[in-house]
Structure formats: C-alpha cells, structure tokens
Amino acid sequence: MKKWKILGQETVCDFKLFKFYRRDLLNTHKNSEHHFYVMETPDWINVVPVTPEGKIVLIRQYRAGTDEITVEIPGGVIDKEDVSPEAAARRELEEETAYVSDELTLLGAVHPNPSFMSNTCYFVLAQNAKRTGKTHFDPGEDIETFEIEPEELKQAVKTGKIKHALTVAALGLFFQE
Incomplete structure (x- = not known):
C-alpha cells in the first residue's frame, strides 16, 4: 500500500x-x-499521576462536547514552549491538580482520530506525585481533583464511570506495566 x-x-x-x-x-x-x-490541532499530553501511597490522581470537569461532568486524568495541549511531552506533562499536572513530580516516564502515544485529525496524544506516567497547593487554571477550566485506589479505578473504567477515550487508553497502558 x-x-x-x-x-x-x-x-x-x-x-x-x-x-x-x-x-x-x-x-x-x-x-x-x-x-x-x-x-x-496541536499535540496533546495526558498524565497518569501516582502518589507515593500508590493512589492515582484524577480530575472532574465539565465538558461542553458531551454536556457532562467527566472523570479524567489531567492533560492538555503541548505548548510551543514545552521542550518535550514530559515537560508539558509536568506543567499540565501542576496547573490542573497542584501535584508535582520529577519522575516522568513516557508510557506511549496515540493518534486520537487519524481519519480527520493530524495530532498525537502522548501519555506520561508521573510517579511520586505530591500536592503543592498551587493550581493555575485556564480561564475556561473549573476542576476538582481527587485520589483513587487502582482497583477502584479499574472498576470505574469497566463500569463506564470513566468514558473519556484518551483517559481509558492511557490507563490501559498504565495497567499493562
């Protein structure tokens, strides 16, 4: 071909x-x-933050496309100033959750919808993520942060509580580890 x-x-x-x-x-x-x-569209980053206790940090936010409150992992656009997906992951993690991590590992990447979109979404694992208390929301963001046990997270995906396709893909790679 x-x-x-x-x-x-x-x-x-x-x-x-x-x-x-x-x-x-x-x-x-x-x-x-x-x-x-x-x-x-620019490339995106999604972060799987894991606390020192082994909990996963998730966010809730309103999404206009589905008109729903969704449960997701933190993420966003890779800015031109970001030197790598890991740098973007570090920035987005703190901006959206007030957690920081210096232990960032690329889990993988996907093309969100190659039939009509040109971008790549990178998935980064952020180990030993710790809360600093400094969020920096974009004007259109209203985010709640919470922690969840890995087994409870698996159930949330299985039962459809978590439906965001990129979150599900990132967690699939995470749970393969």
Missing part, C-alpha cells in the same frame, strides 16, 4: 486552537481523486 498523494490543500476555517483544511488527494492505487476535511 502507498500513501495517497496530496494534490492541494485549502484552509476552510481557523479557530486559533485548531484549523480545518479541505485536502484534495489522489488515491495512487485506484488513480482516483477524493476530498477530505482535516483538523490540524
């Missing part, structure tokens, strides 16, 4: 956090043209 050839690309809309493009492609196998819409 060969990659398709990009014949052209046009910006449809630019929303600062992401852009939509119409991409004209040539299927090189069938020699046929197709049009796709692609969302270009």
Whole structure:
C-alpha cells in the first residue's frame, strides 16, 4: 500500500486552537481523486499521576462536547514552549491538580482520530506525585481533583464511570506495566 498523494490543500476555517483544511488527494492505487476535511490541532499530553501511597490522581470537569461532568486524568495541549511531552506533562499536572513530580516516564502515544485529525496524544506516567497547593487554571477550566485506589479505578473504567477515550487508553497502558 502507498500513501495517497496530496494534490492541494485549502484552509476552510481557523479557530486559533485548531484549523480545518479541505485536502484534495489522489488515491495512487485506484488513480482516483477524493476530498477530505482535516483538523490540524496541536499535540496533546495526558498524565497518569501516582502518589507515593500508590493512589492515582484524577480530575472532574465539565465538558461542553458531551454536556457532562467527566472523570479524567489531567492533560492538555503541548505548548510551543514545552521542550518535550514530559515537560508539558509536568506543567499540565501542576496547573490542573497542584501535584508535582520529577519522575516522568513516557508510557506511549496515540493518534486520537487519524481519519480527520493530524495530532498525537502522548501519555506520561508521573510517579511520586505530591500536592503543592498551587493550581493555575485556564480561564475556561473549573476542576476538582481527587485520589483513587487502582482497583477502584479499574472498576470505574469497566463500569463506564470513566468514558473519556484518551483517559481509558492511557490507563490501559498504565495497567499493562
């Protein structure tokens, strides 16, 4: 199988956090043209914070897309200033939870939806995460932080209490360790 050839690309809309493009492609196998819409967005980071006692730090927050309060692991956009996924994980962990860790390990990465999104989401394990009491929420964030035992966390995923796909993927990699 060969990659398709990009014949052209046009910006449809630019929303600062992401852009939509119409991409004209040539299927090189069938020699046929197709049009796709692609969302270009920055890479993301999700963090699995583990306390010295072995509990996992989770957050609750409102999500406009599903109009629900969700339970997730901390995460966010990898900023241009972040020198690595681990650096972004360190920053996001403290901003959203007031926990810090210097023991960061990359667990893996996924493409959230390669059918129309261009980005990668990295998963980082933050061991010995300790609360400092200094959150730095973005203006649109309203977050509650709590700790949970690993077995209770597995049940929350199994029963659907946790449905955020990227959180579930990160925890899948974490529990494989």
